[in-house]
Amino acid sequence: MSFRRKIVAGNWKMNNSLAxxxxxxxxxxxHLDPNTITEVIICPSYAVLAxxxxxxxxxxKIRLGAQNCSEFNSGAYTGEVxxxxxxxxxxxxxxxxxSERRTYCNESSEQLTQKMKRAxxxxxxxIFCIGENLEERNGAKHFDIVKGQLKNVLxxxxxxxxxxxLIAYEPVWAIGTGxxxxxxxxQEMHAFIxxxxxxxxxxxxxxxxxxxxxxxxxxxxxxxxxxxxDVDGGLIGGASLKAEDFCKxxxxx
Ligand code: PEP
Numbered sequence: 001m002s003f004r005r006k007i008v009a010g011n012w013k014m015n016n017s018l019a020x021x022x023x024x025x026x027x028x029x030x031h032l033d034p035n036t037i038t039e040v041i042i043c044p045s046y047a048v049l050a051x052x053x054x055x056x057x058x059x060x061k062i063r064l065g066a067q068n069c070s071e072f073n074s075g076a077y078t079g080e081v082x083x084x085x086x087x088x089x090x091x092x093x094x095x096x097x098x099s100e101r102r103t104y105c106n107e108s109s110e111q112l113t114q115k116m117k118r119a120x121x122x123x124x125x126x127i128f129c130i131g132e133n134l135e136e137r138n139g140a141k142h143f144d145i146v147k148g149q150l151k152n153v154l155x156x157x158x159x160x161x162x163x164x165x166l167i168a169y170e171p172v173w174a175i176g177t178g179x180x181x182x183x184x185x186x187q188e189m190h191a192f193i194x195x196x197x198x199x200x201x202x203x204x205x206x207x208x209x210x211x212x213x214x215x216x217x218x219x220x221x222x223x224x225x226x227x228x229x230d231v232d233g234g235l236i237g238g239a240s241l242k243a244e245d246f247c248k249x250x251x252x253x
Contacts, residue, residue, distance in 0.1 A: 005210050007166065007233040008250045009041035009127060011067060011095060021048040027243025028062065037251045038233065041065045041093050041127075042240070046081050053090030065093030065127065068101060071114035083115075083122040094124045095235075097153070099131055099172045108137075109152035116153060124163040127235065128153065129214070130193075132136025133175035142171075147196050148190065159201045167211045167240055168235040169193060174215025176237055183224045183231075186213045190230035219245040222252035 016024060021044050032040065044052055048142040048148050056062055065149040070080040086094060096119060097112045107115075112128075146169070154162065169189050174181050180191070198206035213225050214235035221247040223230055233253075237243045250252045 004208060004232045005039060006037060006253050007039045007041065007098055007210050007212060008246075009065060009093070009095075009096070009233070009235045009237055010043060011214075011237050012044045013067070013100070014045060014096070014239060015050065015239060016044065018048050018051060019232050021052060022055055022245035024243055025062075025063055028246060031243050031247035032061065033247070034061075036061070036199060036250055038253060039063065040250055043067050043093070043095055043127075043140055043252075045125075046086075049086070049091060050089040053102045056090075059243075063093060064091045064132065065095060066091050066124075067095050067098065067142050069096070069115055069119055070126070071111050071118060073118065075123065077211055083118040083124055087122045087124060092125055093166075094125045094166075095129060097129045097149075099129060099133075099170055099175060099232050109149070110160050116157070120157075120161055120164070123164075126165060127166045127168050127212070129168045129235070130168050131170040131172050131175075133171075137171065138175060142189070143192055146193060150196050151191065152201065154197075155200060159205055160202070162205075165209065166194060167197075167209065168214045169211060170214035170235060172215075176216070178216050180216040180218075180221050180225070181213070183228050186225055186231055190228065191235065194230055217249065219248035219252075222249040226252050231248075 041063045066086040069083040101107045132145040136145045194206045208231040212235045214234045217234040218239040
């Protein structure tokens, strides 16, 4: 287990009506260990951020994040949501570069760099997602891919800009598949990410940067993954939709 901040974030993706979302939040509140040392973040859909923020008043342990933000500040971008809007409804975090958006929305490194800029200008803490697909892993290209994803976006920024950064290593082959990276695979890649960050910025920054694992992490395998030296928590998809499981993951350090 690492000495860094411990963080578990739930990515609810495109799930839950308002009523369902409020029920899930109540479930998390009910099952959450009041003495937990873990920082908890939930990332519901845009549609329910404001009412969930209102619902969470008096629950400082659970922070709110969005799943995406626009690369633009404002204007004629129908259907888009800006970082400023996200901040205005109580979010402190935003996921940038989730593999589903990279794949389905063709989000490029240039766009992700702009999204990261908008997030940081609006005092949001970005959860920057990186990870290789199965073909890339099978072709032993996973380290190069991840290094490229890091460099292509982060090298535009200064160390000062990135002090609120979180990274989520999410191998695409593990997301929503039920196939988790082994703890050895996760540790190996997290250590590599930390080394890359130390080369891009500084050893001190790399040593304090929280790096979360994501990809079929659940109440049964979280303990083993979180016990890895360079794994500082998780970005949880499917298992974050079940309050009891999510809270078990939160207590897995
Ligand atoms: C995710 O989408 O970020 C994720 C990790 O999903 P799952 O936990 O369902 O694999």
